[in-house]
Amino acid sequence: MSLLEIKNLQVVVDNRQILNGLNLTVNAGEVHAIMGPNGAGKSTLAHVLSGKSGYQVIGGEVLLDGEDLLALEADERAAKGVFLAFQYPLEIPGVATMTFLRTAMNAQRKKRGEPELSTPDFMKRVREGAAKLGISQDMLRRAVNVGFSGGEKKRNEVLQMALLEPKLCVLDETDSGLDIDALKIVANGVNYMRSPERGMIVITHYQRLLDYIVPDFVHVLSKGRIVKSGGKELALELEAKGYAAYQDEAA
Amino acid sequence: MNAEIKPLRTAAETALATEFAARRAALPAGKIAKERDAAFARFERSGLPTRRVEQWKYTDLRALMREAKPLAPAPDDKAKARGKDAGKILSGVATHRLVFVDGAFVPEISDQTALSGVRIYSLASEIERGNGAGAFTVAVKDAFDDPVVSLNNAMAVDGAVIQIAARTIAEPPIHLVFVHSGEEATSAYTRSRVVVENGAQVTLIESHEGPDGVDYQVNNALALFVGDRASVNHVKINGEGSASLHVATLTATVGEGAVLRSFAFTRGGAVTRNQIFMTCNGKNAELAIGGANLLRGREHADTTLVLDHAVGGCTSREVFKSVLDDESRGVFQGKIVVRPDAQKTDARMMMRALLLSDDAEADHKPELEIFADDVQCGHGSTAGALDENLKFYLMARGIPDAEAEALLIQAFIGDALDTVAHEGVRDALMFAALRWLGERK
Numbered sequence: 001m002s003l004l005e006i007k008n009l010q011v012v013v014d015n016r017q018i019l020n021g022l023n024l025t026v027n028a029g030e031v032h033a034i035m036g037p038n039g040a041g042k043s044t045l046a047h048v049l050s051g052k053s054g055y056q057v058i059g060g061e062v063l064l065d066g067e068d069l070l071a072l073e074a075d076e077r078a079a080k081g082v083f084l085a086f087q088y089p090l091e092i093p094g095v096a097t098m099t100f101l102r103t104a105m106n107a108q109r110k111k112r113g114e115p116e117l118s119t120p121d122f123m124k125r126v127r128e129g130a131a132k133l134g135i136s137q138d139m140l141r142r143a144v145n146v147g148f149s150g151g152e153k154k155r156n157e158v159l160q161m162a163l164l165e166p167k168l169c170v171l172d173e174t175d176s177g178l179d180i181d182a183l184k185i186v187a188n189g190v191n192y193m194r195s196p197e198r199g200m201i202v203i204t205h206y207q208r209l210l211d212y213i214v215p216d217f218v219h220v221l222s223k224g225r226i227v228k229s230g231g232k233e234l235a236l237e238l239e240a241k242g243y244a245a246y247q248d249e250a251a
Numbered sequence: 252m253n254a255e256i257k258p259l260r261t262a263a264e265t266a267l268a269t270e271f272a273a274r275r276a277a278l279p280a281g282k283i284a285k286e287r288d289a290a291f292a293r294f295e296r297s298g299l300p301t302r303r304v305e306q307w308k309y310t311d312l313r314a315l316m317r318e319a320k321p322l323a324p325a326p327d328d329k330a331k332a333r334g335k336d337a338g339k340i341l342s343g344v345a346t347h348r349l350v351f352v353d354g355a356f357v358p359e360i361s362d363q364t365a366l367s368g369v370r371i372y373s374l375a376s377e378i379e380r381g382n383g384a385g386a387f388t389v390a391v392k393d394a395f396d397d398p399v400v401s402l403n404n405a406m407a408v409d410g411a412v413i414q415i416a417a418r419t420i421a422e423p424p425i426h427l428v429f430v431h432s433g434e435e436a437t438s439a440y441t442r443s444r445v446v447v448e449n450g451a452q453v454t455l456i457e458s459h460e461g462p463d464g465v466d467y468q469v470n471n472a473l474a475l476f477v478g479d480r481a482s483v484n485h486v487k488i489n490g491e492g493s494a495s496l497h498v499a500t501l502t503a504t505v506g507e508g509a510v511l512r513s514f515a516f517t518r519g520g521a522v523t524r525n526q527i528f529m530t531c532n533g534k535n536a537e538l539a540i541g542g543a544n545l546l547r548g549r550e551h552a553d554t555t556l557v558l559d560h561a562v563g564g565c566t567s568r569e570v571f572k573s574v575l576d577d578e579s580r581g582v583f584q585g586k587i588v589v590r591p592d593a594q595k596t597d598a599r600m601m602m603r604a605l606l607l608s609d610d611a612e613a614d615h616k617p618e619l620e621i622f623a624d625d626v627q628c629g630h631g632s633t634a635g636a637l638d639e640n641l642k643f644y645l646m647a648r649g650i651p652d653a654e655a656e657a658l659l660i661q662a663f664i665g666d667a668l669d670t671v672a673h674e675g676v677r678d679a680l681m682f683a684a685l686r687w688l689g690e691r692k
Contacts (some may be wrong), residue, residue, distance in 0.1 A: 051649050053639070078649035090644045094662025100645075103658065143662075150485035160648060 354439030368419025431461030507533025
């Protein structure tokens with residue numbers, strides 16, 4: 001059984017159809033890059049997978065380990081192992097980062113019938129994860145993402161991903177707003193998460209990120225459908241030629 | 252011929268007149284009796300305030316108070332036993348407890364140890380000694396004509412009279428515990444006066460509670476006199492019963508270079524009115540006035556503030572937050588007055604409401620009356636629902652709907668609670684807020 005199967009997915013947002021019969025299969029251990037021009041439906045795919053409201057699925061299905069993912073609430077999907085790294089991580093004034101991390105980890109464990117983490121165990125995991133990503137203790141003491149730079153916010157996303165140990169990571173334009181140094185740190189964090197048990201969907205507009213997170217497969221998304229699939233060399237081709245050819249193809 | 256127009260008395264106003272006559276007969280004659288008569292005459296002229304009175308625009312007390320409950324009898328042993336357990340919300344904080352049951356001070360369940368530099372009497376004992384007149388002085392002019400203050404002056408026979416000597420650091424915090432004891436729907440009037448002399452410091456907490464489902468009435472007044480360079484942390488915790496009507500007046504005069512922090516936490520009570528009248532009398536004082544209201548069902552809470560910057564150089568910060576569920580209604584009226592000579596005043600007021608239901612209502616009325624030209628004054632007001640994007644961020648990390656909302660609500664009131672200086676009290680309030688959130692359906 002595949003980790004994730006998206007079959008003929010059709011999605012409407014505000015009376016406009018954004019996804020027009022999207023098919024994608026991700027097996028455990030694979031990293032799939034989804035590239036495409038602005039407005040192709042990349043972020044819509046990420047949001048539909050993670051359960052954001054406001055997206056109306058009018059056809060098709062999404063299965064995680066053979067189970068209907070679309071029937072679940074966002075928090076239930078997270079507990080099943082779906083993780084969305086946000087393009088624009090939100091600032092939550094008044095909610096301490098540590099409280100947030102701990103609440104999230106324990107909420108997922110509770111749903112899976114696992115015991116809550118002890119304080120020392122929790123602290124150890126956070127410290128180790130933070131050290132790998134260059135996240136300072138000072139950042140951990142602040143409210144979630146408040147006063148964080150763009151790079152710090154993305155590193156915080158990857159820290160959450162590492163702590164929550166998802167089965168399926170969906171990275172939505174993780175490279176946006178990052179300089180090259182921050183990009184390397186974030187990519188290293190993501191690469192560290194690659195494992196035979198875990199699948200990843202890396203959504204990006206630019207090929208640059210894929211120099212650091214090398215995908216197994218590259219898909220071109222245009223007008224709500226995957227119009228071409230290939231290996232990592234497809235990304236280089238796109239970089240050289242642009243998306244124009246595929247936009248015509250889809251039309 | 253001009254006939255004098257006499258407003259029709261409501262049943263409540265008639266009952267109040269009867270109660271006053273009975274109370275008057277039982278009290279000694281003299282200066283205080285004259286003040287009481289004058290106060291009741293003032294009340295009779297205005298009657299219970301209606302929405303046509305601007306300060307009561309959103310809380311029509313004449314409509315909300317259909318009847319006046321009889322004055323509570325002196326507490327019996329059973330009532331006193333209830334008083335012993337009151338004020339539990341602060342069980343984790345060491346305080347000097349002064350317990351008032353149904354409006355009467357009960358020394359045997361209060362802390363009796365002497366606090367160095369602090370004199371504590373009950374108003375009742377002061378009146379008996381013929382010393383209580385000062386307690387009835389209305390320190391802040393704006394409060395003088397308020398009908399509820401007049402009623403309190405006419406009816407109150409007990410309360411705390413506290414004097415903190417100059418440069419004393421009063422320890423531990425003083426906790427005025429007010430409790431309605433039983434199933435009887437009675438009324439209680441208390442009047443307290445706290446004088447903090449120059450350079451003295453105190454944390455003063457008042458908590459109010461009573462049984463759910465009993466429509467008892469409370470009219471409570473506290474007059475604070477904050478001396479030069481004194482520092483006062485005042486916290487009012489309102490945890491009255493679900494059917495209660497609670498009207499409270501806080502007046503304060505603040506001396507030169509003094510620091511006054513006052514925070515009101517309201518959770519529970521069918522109708523709550525917190526009216527605050529403050530005057531900066533000395534230059535360079537710092538005031539922080541805040542509140543957090545957590546309301547549900549059909550609860551109604553009104554905070555009305557009049558802050559008079561009578562002299563210059565003072566700083567004031569007002570932060571009021573309310574979380575409104577179901578069909579509850581939260582009212583904030585805040586008026587900042589800056590007198591012509593009060594140059595270099597720095598006053599900022601913010602009122603924010605979080606509406607958790609389509610049927611909840613927030614009424615905010617900020618007012619600035621500025622007569623000086625070299626000042627910094629500002630006010631802001633927001634009302635809105637929880638941010639769905641923030642909620643999604645939390646849920647995408649596995650946090651269930653209700654828990655995500657609770658975290659966001661906690662964050663919303665958190666920065667208001669942060670203005671409570673005493674850590675133990677602040678933690679107790681956050682714990683009470685979390686309990687309220689836990690009870691949400």
